[in-house]
Amino acid sequence: MTSEDPRSLSPTPETDPRASEAPEPTAPAAPPPAEPFLRVEGVGPQAPAPEVLSFAVPDLSALAEPPADETRRRKLLAVLAVLLVALCGVVYLFVRYLNRPEPLPELLPVPVEVNYPPHFVFAFYDVNAPLGVALSPDGKRVYVTESEGDRLIKMFDTQGNLIRAFAPPRTTAAERAPVYIAVDARGRVFVSDRLQHAIFVFDAEGNYLDAILGPDLTLSEYIAKHTGQTPDPGAFAYDIFEPEVHYRTPDGDERTLPRPDAPTWAPLGVSFDPSGRLIVTDVAREQHRVLVFPAEVIAADDWTDFEPEVFAFGAFGEGEGQFQFPNKAVVDALGRFIVSDGNNGRLSVWSPEGEWLFVTGTGGGGAGLNLPRGLALDERQRLHVVDAVGQVVRVYDFASEEPAFLFTFGTMGSLKGQFNYPNDIAIDATGRLYITDRANDRVQVWSY
Amino acid sequence: MRWIRWMVPLLVVGLLVSLAGMAYANGGPHGGYTPTTDACAGCHRAHTAQGPNLLTAASTYELCMSCHGASATGADTNVADGVYTDRQGGGEGTVNAPLLGGGFVNYQSATVTSIHDVDGTQSAAWGFGVARGSTANLPGPLTCGSCHDPHGSNNYRIIREEIAGTTVTVDQVDESAKDYTVEQWPDNVTNACVACHGAYHVTRANSGEDNSDDGSGNADYGGDISTYAHRVDMSYQYGSNADPETTGYGGYTLPLTASKYVACQTCHLPHGTAATMTTLATGPNTGDSALLRLDNRGVCEVCHQK
Structure with missing residues (x-):
């Protein structure tokens, strides 16, 4: 996959000056580009590379860069952990209900006194x-x-x-x-x-x-x-x-x-x-x-x-x-x-x-x-x-x-x-x- | 004028006390009310009633059956099966003795063959202001409350003191001696029937004679299909008649009033009967046993023994 590939996540010539400075003349011929997953007018294999690279490919490099985003990553992991625990709880309640159906308040681990009519x-x-x-x-x-x-x-x-x-x-x-x-x-x-x-x-x-x-x-x-x-x-x-x-x-x-x-x-x-x-x-x-x-x-x-x-x-x-x-x-x-x-x-x-x-x-x-x-x-x-x-x-x-x-x-x-x-x-x-x-x-x- | 200040409250209290004293003390919830009784709510709703008379239900019959039905969950008088479910009179009394009025569903363990249909449909009564043999519509649907007063009356069977617009007088039997399975009828018990079936209230002497003009102050509706009708409110003694109450015939007996008078109830069961009619006895309404107490015309033979 080359920088011409619209799906490429590599740095673009516009965003990375190294790319424009030293193109490799001996580089092997690139394989025919694959069909883009989204064709936009003026964008594609036939379009000039800068235009292709200007297509809105999100810059996710921040995720890979630890120092500034470590806190964010940890927060995300914490959220995922909480969601996992909640999912386990729901699965537990569901399995327990299947084994012994009871009103929801009585299924909860902590007694909940709810008095509502049937x-x-x-x-x-x-x-x-x-x-x-x-x-x-x-x-x-x-x-x-x-x-x-x-x-x-x-x-x-x-x-x-x-x-x-x-x-x-x-x-x-x-x-x-x-x-x-x-x-x-x-x-x-x-x-x-x-x-x-x-x-x-x-x-x-x-x-x-x-x-x-x-x-x-x-x-x-x-x-x-x-x-x-x-x-x-x-x-x-x-x-x-x-x-x-x-x-x-x-x-x-x-x-x-x-x-x-x-x-x-x-x-x-x-x-x-x-x-x-x-x-x-x-x-x-x-x-x-x-x-x-x-x-x-x-x-x-x-x-x-x-x-x-x-x-x-x-x-x-x-x-x-x-x-x-x-x-x-x-x-x-x-x-x-x-x-x-x-x-x-x-x-x-x-x-x-x-x-x-x-x-x-x-x-x-x-x-x-x-x-x-x-x-x-x-x-x-x-x-x-x-x-x-x-x-x-x-x-x-x-x-x-x-x-x-x-x-x-x-x-x-x-x-x-x-x-x-x-x-x-x-x-x-x-x-x-x-x-x-x-x-x-x-x-x-x-x-x- | 200072006396008015205490006289007025005194009069109000006196009036309340006197009104409370008028409440009849019939059995169960049918009387004995006090000025602060909670019994009203048992059957009535002031603002959310579902039927006439502010009843909690559209059907009077179902309301009565909630205690007096076959389950008898609130009374010993099971009018569905026509039995008193317990020992009448206590002690060694008979269990499940037949009720005085018969049954609306079964009677003496058999399905009824004729009843007073009290499910609330519009009914026509034989001889209700018309000649014998003819019917006329009653003022309203026939229900349990047509003949019985659920709030109590001056007799323990809570028979109404006014039926179909006619004042009814049935003398009281000593409340302490009341019995639902052994007849203790006053001589005027017939009044409860003739309020509707007036054309059959023949009281003139000599049943077999022309009695189109009763001569006793009872209504003569005229145009009768028959001027001859069996008399009621009379002694059973006629010719060689046996005492139907004590002697009977062939093991069958019929009840009389306190003075040994023949009443409508001597031959008929007001709620319903399981008597069967065959051949000549079936009459124009096949299968209709006309509320008679005994099969075919057994009620004739008990007295006349032909």
């Missing part, structure tokens, strides 16, 4: 007046109860595609009323049934396993004690409207037994606390209360000797330490029981020992509840309360001793993000919220 994502509709909702332990299955139509329990994937529908065996739609639903750490599905006065238990795929007929009675236990044989899981059925229970012997014979005595409870809300205890709200006539079943009994494979030491608290009424149709109870990180006291329009908070502490969510303003139903705590101890008549979800901070109202989301209506008698809520580890929207016949999905 946004509506989408809704799925293959449900009839849905009431209860719960998630499988891995968050990949959504279980929903229906209160109209066939009154089934439906299992969806997280995109709202129906996987399977199931119901207690030997019951018709008119004989069952599934309401609230909870999933234990093993993936078993617990469904309260208001007409049957029972909690039906299914495996993760919806196969019927057993029924809890009272605080100290299961159907498998009833059959085992009356037959002397341990029945196979699910090989029996109960319907409160029928005079007999049906069971299948190990030999495969169908037999019946007289139905157990009328139930003494009316289970409504069901949930699990982090330690695996089953928490049930009981709305039996004028004895409204909360029942806590020990984890070790509930987690057992065999319930044919079902004698849990159930811990209970609460009474019927409007006063302190009383409930009117408690719909659901959850346990916060401080071990407190938080109960949605439906017809009293408030949240009732109890100590881990079952001592009444205080109520909250009363009065006017955004914090005031109308008809609280479903509850769910997220990992930051934000309590989400579904207000069925208020047609919103109200969110409170329960991370400290004294809870505080944070915000409300949703409005009344049938458009996207609007509610028409919502009832229950479930939250997954990624900050996705599933909310049953009863009178709109859909489940809404929101996200932080």
Whole structure:
């Protein structure tokens, strides 16, 4: 490449007097010039060299010259280093999000307390007046109860595609009323049934396993004690409207037994606390209360000797330490029981020992509840309360001793993000919220 | 004039106290309001209402069903399935006993065959200011609130004291003895029905006789397709009739009022019924069970036992 080459970065005759002073006559013939990458009128191989050299070739010699530009070079390197670190951080967050999706503030290495309402994502509709909702332990299955139509329990994937529908065996739609639903750490599905006065238990795929007929009675236990044989899981059925229970012997014979005595409870809300205890709200006539079943009994494979030491608290009424149709109870990180006291329009908070502490969510303003139903705590101890008549979800901070109202989301209506008698809520580890929207016949999905 | 300074506030306080005392103490959120009650916001919005009467929803039916639906998440009276979900009366009472009014979706574990359609559509009532056998539109859509007063009334079943513009008097049953599954009807319980179905309020003696002129002060709409109609508000005793309430027939019974009178509700369930009609009993409206309590014409046989 010679000085005639327009792409040359060598000193030009004009800028370097040495070039004009001593041209080398014995220099080998230059090869034909290559096609210039940019042809300008009057500039090119045929143009005189000075004109070619006057073409705006930037003088980058300063970069190569250390003394005066060393500082600049170092600054540039520093900037590049910072950019490299930032790129690594973004790649780290991206990879971590792929492995475990979480809201952005929770992905950051330094905790950032940002309280902003979630946004509506989408809704799925293959449900009839849905009431209860719960998630499988891995968050990949959504279980929903229906209160109209066939009154089934439906299992969806997280995109709202129906996987399977199931119901207690030997019951018709008119004989069952599934309401609230909870999933234990093993993936078993617990469904309260208001007409049957029972909690039906299914495996993760919806196969019927057993029924809890009272605080100290299961159907498998009833059959085992009356037959002397341990029945196979699910090989029996109960319907409160029928005079007999049906069971299948190990030999495969169908037999019946007289139905157990009328139930003494009316289970409504069901949930699990982090330690695996089953928490049930009981709305039996004028004895409204909360029942806590020990984890070790509930987690057992065999319930044919079902004698849990159930811990209970609460009474019927409007006063302190009383409930009117408690719909659901959850346990916060401080071990407190938080109960949605439906017809009293408030949240009732109890100590881990079952001592009444205080109520909250009363009065006017955004914090005031109308008809609280479903509850769910997220990992930051934000309590989400579904207000069925208020047609919103109200969110409170329960991370400290004294809870505080944070915000409300949703409005009344049938458009996207609007509610028409919502009832229950479930939250997954990624900050996705599933909310049953009863009178709109859909489940809404929101996200932080 | 100095006395006016304290008399006026005293009168205001007295008025408030007297008004507070007028609030009915029916069950749940249906009464017992105080001057600073928070109950209003449970169902109403002053500035952001979505339906008539400042309701939080466009549908009265859905509002009622949020407590009284099949899930019964806020009440034991499940009017969708027509059952009282708990032990009525406590103790050893029956679980899931049938409600006095029947059901709107199911009744006694079967799908209903006729209902009072209270989903808010415009409805026509048989005999509403017209001759028997004819219908006329009601003043407004039929809803739960057409017959029940959600704010409470002078009877525990919160039946309105005015229905379709007609004053309705239904005597109170002792509040402490209220029961949603065992009839405790006052003799004037029929008034709740005839506010709309006035042409059927035949009270003249001798049902089988010409009663086009009621003679008892009740409206005679004239032009009836039939001058003969079964009387109500009368004793069940006629000829060899059995007591339908205690004796019945073939295991079936029918309820009477406190003085053993026959009321509309003796044969009909106001919410809905799952009775089935076959062949001769189907009538002109196939499948319509006309809110009758028993299959076909079982309600006739319980008394008359032919």
